[in-house]
Amino acid sequence: MTDMTETETLQPARQGGESNGATRERNEREILEAAERVFAQYGYRGASVQAIAEEAGLPKSNVLYYMGNKRGLYVRLLERMMARWNALLDDISVEDDPADVLEAFIRSKMQLSRRHPEGSRLFAAEILGGAPFLQEYLRGELREWVQTRARVFEQWEERGLMDPVDPVWLIFLIWSATQHYADFEAQVLGITGKDEISDDDVERITQFLTQVILKGCGVQSRKD
Amino acid sequence: MTDMTETETLQPARQGGESNGATRERNEREILEAAERVFAQYGYRGASVQAIAEEAGLPKSNVLYYMGNKRGLYVRLLERMMARWNALLDDISVEDDPADVLEAFIRSKMQLSRRHPEGSRLFAAEILGGAPFLQEYLRGELREWVQTRARVFEQWEERGLMDPVDPVWLIFLIWSATQHYADFEAQVLGITGKDEISDDDVERITQFLTQVILKGCGVQSRKD
DNA sequence: CTACGAGTTGACCAAATGGTCAGGATGATC
DNA sequence: GATCATCCTGACCATTTGGTCAACTCGTAG
Secondary structure: OOOHHHHHHOOOOOOOOOOOOHHHHHHHHHHHHHHHHHHHHHHHHHOOHHHHHHHHOOOHHHHHHHHOOHHHHHHHHHHHHHHHHHOOOOOOOOOOOHHHHHHHHHHHHHHHHHHOHHHHHHHHHHHHOOOOOOHHHHHHHHHHHHHHHHHHHHHHHHOOOOOOOOHHHHHHHHHHHHHHHHHOHHHHHHHHOOOOOOHHHHHHHHHHHHHHHHHHOOOOOOOO | OOOHHHHHHOOOOOOOOOOOOHHHHHHHHHHHHHHHHHHHHHHHHHOOHHHHHHHHOOOHHHHHHHHOOHHHHHHHHHHHHHHHHHOOOOOOOOOOOHHHHHHHHHHHHHHHHHHOHHHHHHHHHHHHOOOOOOHHHHHHHHHHHHHHHHHHHHHHHHOOOOOOOOHHHHHHHHHHHHHHHHHOHHHHHHHHOOOOOOHHHHHHHHHHHHHHHHHHOOOOOOOO
């Protein structure tokens, strides 16, 4: 009864061996998830390693054993979130259909916030605090990302496929609107009186945003 | 030379008398402003009384003398921000012109974020963290505010003055878009490469948002 | 001069902070 | 059975945290 197979199913964790690095992998995953929640809720300074450890169900020393220090853990989480974001929308081209691209953008951004609400809030908290760890990323990679898309939007404008609007502000509009439902979930729930945002809600919101933004920019589908 | 009139002009603050409560008023103002900055940047947990005191140029003891404790100071700031928000948009009626009302809403919300960026970020940080201090406000006052406006929007829809869109989500759209420029200022600056958002920028953004959102909702002005 | 209310502040406290470290546990390899 | 790499963790540390307090300064009112 008190053999190894039981400790196998009860989380605590095997020491030593376990052949490969399975223990490490599992524990790191557990810690990263816990940390994402805690950092998202309290911000970098407000989060404590102790709180993360408790959330992960491990001693503080163990968290530090795997992650080195608080700063490293935080940066690692930010990088993970940036990677998710980068994998979001492939390159687009002038030849693509504006309506399709914008809808896909809204939809995938919405799903990113939906699938990783804690990561989304973590990101938001970092930027709220002046982005001390993300300056480089914002002024580099992300800026490139935005500008290449903006150039395509401009060409669409020239070809009369959409109204002349500043494409960068359009991207911010989409960003903020989609981000809102993850970051300000507490506000949305409080005001609507719901106790969770359902998949149906997400779909309706996505369609609402798509409808309003496409129409608002006078986007003409190539198919028409 | 080392008489009183000098210490009068050098801020430190008069002790004793000063007749009325002018000292109190001035110091409280100073502390509130400093606290707003610090709380906005680090969140409730992450902000320290010491940091607030340094920002205000006072000893920690003095801050606590005026504000009692950290929690009270924080709540007071939230209440101040809520008051600003409540004073924002008067009651609206079905008889008003939808285009005027929406534009006024966007414009005044934008200016609120512009005039009080720290307060705006403070609010955002509070909600990001799950709104532990604001649950009541969100489920009460603010919910009422939103719902009375939503009802007017619905009546406009019935009268064919705008497209049938969920009015609550429309309000969130406007909220998020305007909030973004204060809360995510670091992101906006990083991506655009500017080093501040000018008054001209604000005006252009306001016009962009008005244009896109009004058109996107098919808002008909009564004047037409 | 005295008394008083308002303001100021360094010293102090228990608790929590991020982080280190030594010592131990465990299974795989030789 | 010895060695090794991995993992685990309680004890510990200097620093910072929010908050208290008593001693002080000062102008004014009696």
